[in-house]
Amino acid sequence: MRIVFRCDPALAEHLPRPLPARDALPGWLKAMPAKAFSESHGREIRTVKQCPPFVDAMTHGFVMPLPCDVRIEKDAVAWDWDIPEPATAGHPRAPLSFHVAEQFAGAPFANGRSALKFNSFWTVELEPGWSLYATHPVNRDDLPFRLLTGLVDSDRFQDGGINFPAVWVDPDFTGLLPKGMPVAQCFPVSRAGLDLVCESFDPARQAAYAGTVAQVLTKPGIYRKQFRAKRRE
Template sequence: MRIVFRCDPALAETLPQPVPARTVLPDWLRKMPAKAYSEIHGRDIRTVKQCPPFVDAMTHGFMILLPCDVAVENGAFEWHWDIAEPSTKGHPRSPLSFHVAEQLAGAPFANGLAAIKFNSFWTIELEEGWSLFATHPVNRDDLPFRLVTGVVDSDHFQDAGINFPAIWTDQDFRGVLPKGTPVAQCFPVPRAAPELVFESFDAAREIAYAQTVADVLAGPGVYRKQFRDKRTR
């Protein structure tokens, strides 16, 4: 999959580039213990740090990064970002804009406040037939906001930036959201509708099911060693 990012030439030396998600894993994941004692089991058990599906979800795709420090105090957002005047007409200069609360009326995640919107300074071009799935950075409940998930047909919509709306969830947050904070995790998805096929196990599948379950229960690392794709990480 070839993904092309473009930006205003006046900002090319200023903007943080989108990066592979695997390069911006949070410190808390690195610091997590690999095992923790379980009262129920009476022994140490593996934590999610050793769960490949958990980690692979966090490393999938690429991240859009906050382009500058944003200070937050009492619900107000402030930044000092001295960038060149974009050469492209209609191009944003602010890292954030807003959606009024009424645009979220009836949504279960609405909190009665305006939603922030992370302005994008990169256009994204995907190959024909693919769309861009943009969501909150996976398993990142430590972030004080929650991105609103969306899908954009970026094989066609590729000449303007995609903006990423988010709900500010931590009303007690006081401090700085630093430059480089991942704000959106993105990955291409095929637009063609899948064909759903339903079958009962035949004899071979019953044997395979029983053997796979037995192998998984027999010891750790079965999925990682036998089934996990050894893709570049």
């Protein structure tokens, strides 16, 4: 899957580039032990660090990084970012803008406060028939905001930036959002139609189900060793 990112020529040397999600894993996952003692089990059990679906979701696609440090204080957002004036008409210069609270009236995530909008400094071009799924960085509940998920037909919309709105989930947060912090995790999805087929197990599928479950319950790493597809670097 070829993905092309483009930016304003005056800003090219000032912007952190989109990067594979596998290169933006959080420190807490790296520091997590592979096993931890469970009072319920009375022994050590494997943590989610050894769960391929959990980790593969976090490493899937690419992330869009925050282009500069942003300071969050009570009722104030500030940054120091010395960049040239963009050479392209209508191009943003600020890393953030805002959505007023009324734009989310009635939504379950509405909290009466304005939402952040992380401005994009990169356009995204996908191959024909593919859309860009943009969501909150996967399993990143440590971040003080939640990105709102969106789907953009980036095989067609490829000459304008995709901005990323987010709501605050930690109203008391003060501190620094550091340059390079992932604000969105994105991956291409096909627009091909779905053909949903629901069936009952036949005897062969019943036997396969029972055998697979027995292996998973008795031997560690069955999914990783026998079923997990190799990830391309």
